[in-house]
Amino acid sequence: MPGRHPLAAPTASFDRRRLLTHSGAALGLSGLSSLFANGKAAFAQSPATPKTTGEGKITITDVRAIVTQPSRSRLCVVKIETNVPGLYGIGCATFTQRIRLVEAAVNQYLRPFLIGQDATRIEDIWQASFVSSYWRNDGVLNNALGGVDMALWDILGKRAGLPLYQLLGRKARNAVDTYVHASGESIDEVTTKVADFMKQGFRHVRIQTLVPGYSTYGTAAESAVETRRDQVWEPAPYVRLVPKLFEHVRKAVGDEVELLHDVHERTPPILAMQLVKSLEPYRPFFIEDPFSPEDVGYFETLRKQTTVPLAMGELFNNVNEWLPLVSGRLIDFIRCHVSQVGGITPARKIAALCEFFAVRTAWHGPGDTSPVGQAAHVHLDLSCSNFGIQEARFFTEAEQEVFPGCPELRDG
Numbered sequence: 001m002p003g004r005h006p007l008a009a010p011t012a013s014f015d016r017r018r019l020l021t022h023s024g025a026a027l028g029l030s031g032l033s034s035l036f037a038n039g040k041a042a043f044a045q046s047p048a049t050p051k052t053t054g055e056g057k058i059t060i061t062d063v064r065a066i067v068t069q070p071s072r073s074r075l076c077v078v079k080i081e082t083n084v085p086g087l088y089g090i091g092c093a094t095f096t097q098r099i100r101l102v103e104a105a106v107n108q109y110l111r112p113f114l115i116g117q118d119a120t121r122i123e124d125i126w127q128a129s130f131v132s133s134y135w136r137n138d139g140v141l142n143n144a145l146g147g148v149d150m151a152l153w154d155i156l157g158k159r160a161g162l163p164l165y166q167l168l169g170r171k172a173r174n175a176v177d178t179y180v181h182a183s184g185e186s187i188d189e190v191t192t193k194v195a196d197f198m199k200q201g202f203r204h205v206r207i208q209t210l211v212p213g214y215s216t217y218g219t220a221a222e223s224a225v226e227t228r229r230d231q232v233w234e235p236a237p238y239v240r241l242v243p244k245l246f247e248h249v250r251k252a253v254g255d256e257v258e259l260l261h262d263v264h265e266r267t268p269p270i271l272a273m274q275l276v277k278s279l280e281p282y283r284p285f286f287i288e289d290p291f292s293p294e295d296v297g298y299f300e301t302l303r304k305q306t307t308v309p310l311a312m313g314e315l316f317n318n319v320n321e322w323l324p325l326v327s328g329r330l331i332d333f334i335r336c337h338v339s340q341v342g343g344i345t346p347a348r349k350i351a352a353l354c355e356f357f358a359v360r361t362a363w364h365g366p367g368d369t370s371p372v373g374q375a376a377h378v379h380l381d382l383s384c385s386n387f388g389i390q391e392a393r394f395f396t397e398a399e400q401e402v403f404p405g406c407p408e409l410r411d412g
């Protein structure tokens, strides 16, 4: 199979400065969001929050998708404006690989459907929007709806004068533990990065290394090799190499760090089972997406053969796709790209479902989640009792410029 990274190179049409000039001012993110308040007082009420706690109906007056590419990934944010001066919400709708389709789904279809509706009827709007296209339940429409849903929760939080986690049940913890990516072109490079992250206070690190001579997905973003289309992907060398990576890193850094790995659904199921079993001596925190969504029937077999914790689901669209894996106790961590499942409304239901089966949350949070989406994750993480871990990254200077008040990583 040819190896190709799905994130296309930046293009002039997504120029960061152009966004700032034409859209950024209107986006007006600074300090005005219950999801996304200014960095240092991330969850405090902004002094700029409009006084809107009266009895008047809050009506949606405009909905639009704003596309930007401050760094590597194209990002999409939905902004919903209301009849209350200064009261608006923002949400992440990033499906970076098909971002113009999401933009059209928001601007051409959800916008006329939602203008005039009561902005506080979040559940009703979600259900009506979900079935409004008749054909439904895919990445494009779910992401469009996810951006709308987050923006409505943002509006509700601002109307109440409360950060979102307060509306979701208040804090279940004081902080959110995160994992970051140690990716490199060699095992030594990955090991050095793990040690560096540990010095910074991280307790969880995902490790991925390039397979020499082959295409690899999920290694260093800056790797020129990874993005070459002429490289061949072969699963067997990858499956042979990953245990060596785990063995080397574990020996070098000891037991006081949790190690994670993402298979990215890239091997035949039988090789994935061999791989997961071979990693058991190194006590991974979880192994992610060992099977493709089409091969989830193999989980039952894998579960009987190993105690390695399993994470699954970022490619799923609908709660019903996780249901058999969760209720069958076949996975340990739920992976969701929150906008991909339709936003905070379905995500909190998924988390609640998982709580009763001892499955913990691990929302998808790499480069193709906007800072707005990452802020939504943190509110869910703070309020869910079955929080597991949050995938996180450092936002670039350009992203911080476009999205003032990005969530910050401290002490892991």
Ligand code: MG
Residues within 6 Å of the ligand: 262, 264, 288, 289, 314
């Ligand atoms: Mg993944």
